[in-house]
Amino acid sequence: MTELSGGPALPQERRVVTSVPGPKSQELMARKQAAVADGIGTVMPVFAKRAGGGVLEDVDGNSFIDFGSGIAVTGVGNSADAVVRRASAQLAQYTHTCVMVTPYEPYVEVCEELARLTPGDHAKKSALFNSGAEAVENAVKIARSYTGRQAVVVFDHGYHGRTNLTMALTSKNMPYKHGFGPFAPEVYRVPVAYPFRWLTGPENCAEEAAAQAIDQISKQVGAENVAAILIEPVLGEGGFIEPAKGFLPRLAQFAKENGIVFVADEIQSGFCRTGQWFACEDEGIVPDLITTAKGIAGGMPLAAVTGRAEIMDAPHSGGLGGTYGGNPVACAAALGSIETMREMDLPARAKRIEEVMKPRLRKLAEQYDVIGDVRGRGAMLAIELVKPGGKEPDPQVTAALAKSCHEQGLLVLTTGTYGNVMRFLPPMVIGEDLLEEGLDVLEGALAGL
Structure with a gap:
């Protein structure tokens, strides 16, 4: 079976021909350790040579089934035809002018697409950046400018980036925050509706968590001081937590009633990943601002803040931007990525991935009591591992x-x-045979524990 989404032909097969890591990867790792800062960690100590469809091939000739997508980035595959075609054509024209010096059409086209794709039929505008953390920082800037307020409310288990402000917004200490303070002020953390770990049980989770969060905001911060409520509709680095149904709508309503900008951080969950274009659509939530990155451009660095035109227009001219933000090659890649998502109906493909994977994961949970929970939607699934009993x-x-x-x-x-969740983020163009084989490997690994 060849790659589903174009690019150089790459056999769609699992193949292990050396130890992992192999000798060439070990040599390259020695060079990395000598030249690259130790703070740049490695999940799997193999060096990539080629990737596409549902596999990644390393320098030793091993071919791995890819259940990671570069952390939810290559949903359309690593070399989708439209991404390669559009980015290559743009490279041949120019690589950069800086949109703040001389603007260019691809930037405008991406913003037009974002206005069409994101939830809500209100007038929308966007600003483009390089990374998810930049998008979140700028969403906070925009909300503060629009409201004239300073406080930002975030949630337990949330992750929003590695810059100073986004570290303050992020819940987890190690490895994201440890030793890097002091952090930006006026950030307040409240409970999230985490069904598996809610003390009184999942049936009470949404109502109780919303009540606690709103009570803390009202008493400890003052709703009139809050510029933004910022949340991931599916919490990514915190453990692929789906807030209990009803929690997000209640928070969005509270924000609306109190003039607070409601920001959906869809950096990991966006662009078809959960079986919808954006995860917040699951409960009909229309955020005031939405941040995107990861899946937007097929692997090229691009991020965006999209939202209500009157909110997006609040900052003064020159208050938003960045030298590389909305780079023309990255914009061209994003247009190719969006083209691929539409033509291949990747929301439907993500739902099909869930149909294949979730029943098998639940069956494994019945067999192995180390699996405490199976959760997620679309091609954003996870198992939480616990001590038996x-x-x-x-x-x-x-x-x-x-x-x-x-x-x-x-x-x-x-x-x-707690470092105890295994997440599954296969490219949405992966073949079903590879999904099944990957689950076979997982089952064998569980049996060998």
Whole structure:
């Protein structure tokens, strides 16, 4: 079976021909350790040579089934035809002018597409940046400018980036915040509706968590002081947590009633990943601002803030921008990525991935009591691993399971506040045969624990 989404032909097969890592990867790792800062960590110690469809090939000739997509980036594949075609054509014209010096059509086209694709039929505008963290920072700037307020409310288990402000917004200390303070002020954290870990049970989770969050905001911050409520509709690095149904609409309504800008951080969950173009559509939420990155441009660095025109226009001219923000080649790639999403109906493909994977994951949970929870939507799924007989997180068994999968040719990622969640983010163009085989590898790894 060849790659579903164009680019150089790459056999769609799992193939392990050396130890993992192999000798060439080990040589390159020695060079990395000598030349690259130790703070740049590595999930799987192999060096990529080619990737596409549902596989990644390393320099030793091993081919891994890809359940990571570069952390939800290459949903359209690593070399989708339209992305390569459009980006290559743009490269041949010019690589950069800086939109703040001489603007260019691809930037405008991406903003037009974002206005069409994001939830709501109100007038919208966008600003483009380089990374998810930049998008979040700028969303906060825009909200503060629009409201004249300073406070920002975020949630337990949330992740929003690695810059100073976004570290303050992020919940987890290690590895994201440890030793890097002091952090930006006027950030307030409240509970999130985490069904698996809600003390009184999942049936009470949405109502109780919303009540607690709103009570804390009202009493400890003052709703009149809050510029923005910022939340991931599906919490990514915190453990692929789906807030209990009803929680997000209640927070969005509270924001609306109090003149607070409601910001949906869709950097990991956006662009078809959950079976909808954006995860907040699941409960009909129309955010005031939405931040995007990762899946937007097929692997090229691009991010955006999109929202109500009157909010987006609040900052003064020159108050937003950046030298590389909305680079023309990245914009061309984004247009190719969006073209691919439409033509291949990737929301439907994500739903099909869930149909294939979730029943098998649930069956594994019945067989192996280390799996405490199976959750997620579309091609954004996870298992939470616990010590048998309860809900105590087990990061050690999670790490061992991931290592075993890697050694057998399956690229998986771990995540979660407690380091005990294995997440599955396959490219949405992956073949079903590879999905099934990847789950076979996971099952074998669980049996070998």
